Amino acid sequence: MPSAGSAGRTEKTRHLTERHVLALGLGVAGVYVVTALLVAVTTVLGGGSSWAALHLALAGAATVAIGAFMPHFAVTLAGTRPAPARQRLVALGLLAAGGAAVIAGVTSLGGLVAAAGAAAQLVGLVIVGWHTISPSRDPLARRHQVVALAYIVALLELAAGIALGGLSALGVPAILDAWAELRPAHAWLTLFGAVSLTIFSTLVYLAPTVLGARIRASASLFIGLAGMVVGPPLAAIGFALASPPLVVGAVVLTAVGGMGQIGFVLDARARRGRYTSEHDWRRVPVGHLLLGTGWFAAAVLAAAVGLLLGAPLRGWSLGILAVPMVGGWMLQELVGSWTHLVPSVTPGDAPAHARQRRILAFASRSRLLGWNVGVGVLWLGLGMSTTVIAAIGGALLGASVALSAILLGRALRVREARERPI
8 A cells, every 4th residue: 555655745746736836837938938949940941920939939938937937936025825826827827828819819810819818818917916916915024125016017018018919919990000109119018128127026036046145235236127117118108109219218228227137146146155066057047047137238238229320210120139138038037047946946855856957957058158159149140141140040049948948848747756555
């Protein structure tokens, strides 16, 4: 018969917990990343639009990751209990299914399907917002009001951006007539605003934790948050109003926020702890989390320079800035985060988590080097319109992303060692 310990573990496994929700969120985000990569490769080979790949990464992977981990970090900082796991799963389901419906609707099934997907994501964000805000109302630990404020702003930006996209897909005449002005506003509300602000707000907690340093308020922290809280929504308003001075000023302010972000993570690195084990595994989150901040700053500075040199506001698009913003920033931060979090917050005992760390540490130097060299070479190649250079960079980046996603899948499949029946 099974031992008492084995029976206890079986009963515990049947009970849905926050750890299962986080593991599922990471798994769904990873599936979206792989799908985005496959679609991106197909798009490049076929000479089509990159819209679907970009939105698989953003409306899919990034949005699901936000839904999974924003409430988790809010609860961690407040020292309270998470929302019931079933409620959390409802939110994740709405975000994941809604993102899929948006992409399928725009590419093939029609505007009504896309609009329904956007509506589902908005409902999911309402639930995520409640699960994020409610812990800060009655915290057991320090409130971290700056992070809580940033999370609220990020959710509002994401909701506004999704609503704009949904109304466009629905064919609302006022939105379609002004889409040349609203499309860049949509990008600055979502990628430059909500996604980037969520990442930085999470780095306030995660970067010192990964580096073994204390969370410390500093001038860099407040400069970074001020620039990234105020800059992107102001830029969105400026694009909507077709106001060059407002847009340029807001983009420059966002760039200043990016520099503050770099200052914050470098300060945490200077105060890092001295680890004596598992250096390969630690190298992955540290490298991705720190290097990603540089790509964000580089992308925003490039956008500012382009606007200062007279790039038209009407019809402004992300263009090749998608390489540093999505590849160098968003996806790199996502991989760095999941490399640290999988062995910390997903189900499993100490030996299982140790196996996960060994899996996620595979080829740590090669992946980091290939990822960041790939981003730079791909961006350069596209900027120079040189197919060979772009192909080399794309191959390096794609291989690094694919390997990271495969390792995530393997790590999530690790289970506790079960006792043999006696």
